[in-house]
Amino acid sequence: MSFSAEVKNEICKTSIIRPCCTLSEVYGLILYATAFNCREIRITTSNSSLKKRIPILFQKGFGILIPTFGVGSMTTFLLTEQDEIKTVFSAFGYDFRDTALHLNRGIIDDDCCKSAFLRGAFLSGGSITNPEKKYHLELATNHLTLNREVISLLLDLDVKPKTLKRKNSYIIYLKDSGHIEDFLTMIGAPISAMHLMQAKVEKDLRNKVxxxxxxxxxxxxxxxxxxxxxxxxxxxxxxxxxxxxxxxxxxxxxxxxxxxxxxxxxxxxxxxxxxxxxxxxxxxxxxxxxxxxxxxxxxx
Ligand SMILES: [Zn+2]
Known part of the structure; x- marks a missing residue:
């Protein structure tokens, strides 16, 4: 199993209790999803833990039963019902005609909600390289404004990200093992953070030898x-x-x-x-x- 999948599996064990955090996690999830506009909300994933988590989040957050279909190992969660999309839009303070994706910081005011938001963002738009190879965690989106706003959110949280453009994607990435550890701990993956730390100790020792x-x-x-x-x-x-x-x-x-x-x-x-x-x-x-x-x- 890839380290990304391990991290996502661990994150998906986080309990879904506080309504504020449930909303924030869905917010991160759909802002970084395949599509989030007034015609459809589409999240596609191959991660089995996330496949189980998404319906619970929508159920608890909005009382919505999100339709799903699968192709091979990929499962797509697709919301096309206008009333349901409107419910989601208004929960996040969007006008139904809004097309440009941006981050509404008011939704994620509390620290618990910031963590939940980043958890959702990582679950749909994030990946991490096996720390035995190198230290690299990234969040990818097609939306420039969103990219900038998430960078400023991370800076507020003392995580210092870098950014690059890859084809049509804007990438936020972390290279510093300490920052990656902090990020993983924050989004609910302390065990993965520990694995990263262990990998770093081993790598440093091997280099020294x-x-x-x-x-x-x-x-x-x-x-x-x-x-x-x-x-x-x-x-x-x-x-x-x-x-x-x-x-x-x-x-x-x-x-x-x-x-x-x-x-x-x-x-x-x-x-x-x-x-x-x-x-x-x-x-x-x-x-x-x-x-x-x-x-x-x-x-x-
Ligand atoms: Zn919260």
Whole structure:
């Protein structure tokens, strides 16, 4: 099941009790529905929990039995009866001739109703990406004014949305995991909010581990690169002036490196039979490299 469906299923468990919130939820639902005008109110969904919730909302909110028909997994709730549409219009303070959809803030004055409104809006116009992939929650509508008004509503609620236009749709979206969590909790999906939080913790941890591994790999390859350069120098010295012609300190250093090709500088210093510091050892190895360069330059 998609994360969107999980969230919607959770939201649909919210009890339908307060008349003010019931109206507000229907309001969000129909403002973000497929159609809401004086000819028809049409809500189409494939979510089984929402299919059960819509008739209850209309029954409790308006005493209306909303007609329904299904095609495949999609179910459409369609109100065409003029008197019933008028009832809905007047409940939300619209003139029956109103065509432009806008948000009547007076309907959702109380905080409980704002949450209920956004719940309805998300149920019909919202979606959320699986947080294991990325953080993205959006609300889509074809109505510019509505889009602007819902943005200002969210800003009032301290949720800071972004917006974009995609084909004919105006999209409000959230990218910040904290804002998404707040939004989910507000609309009645605290468990989904928790799942998102857990996904974020896991993702952050995985990133941290990856960074560490990358860092270790980088360090490792640096060690190996340095070692290869030193071994090449030693081999060149041995093929030309021979390493046993070197003074004892450099000879010991060369042998130590030949015997421990994969050791880091620190490990090499610890393996040395005579005490030597890391900088001291590094200096000796560099001397070997310089010597090999001199040999090449002077063609010894
Ligand atoms: Zn309320």
């Amino acid at each position: 990856n960074r560490q591994v990358n860092c270790e790999t980088a360090n490792l390859s640096k060690t190996i690169e340095a070692s290869i350069q030193q071994l090449n120098a030693i081999r060149l010295i041995d093929q030309t002036i021979r390493i046993d012609s070197l003074d004892k300190t450099l000879y010991d250093t060369a042998v130590l490196r030949i015997q421990n090709p994969e050791a880091s500088l620190g490990e090499l210093a610890r393996l040395s039979s005579t005490p030597v510091s890391k900088p001291g050892l590094s200096h000796r190895l560099n001397k070997l490299i310089e010597l090999s360069k001199k040999i090449v330059d002077n063609n010894l």
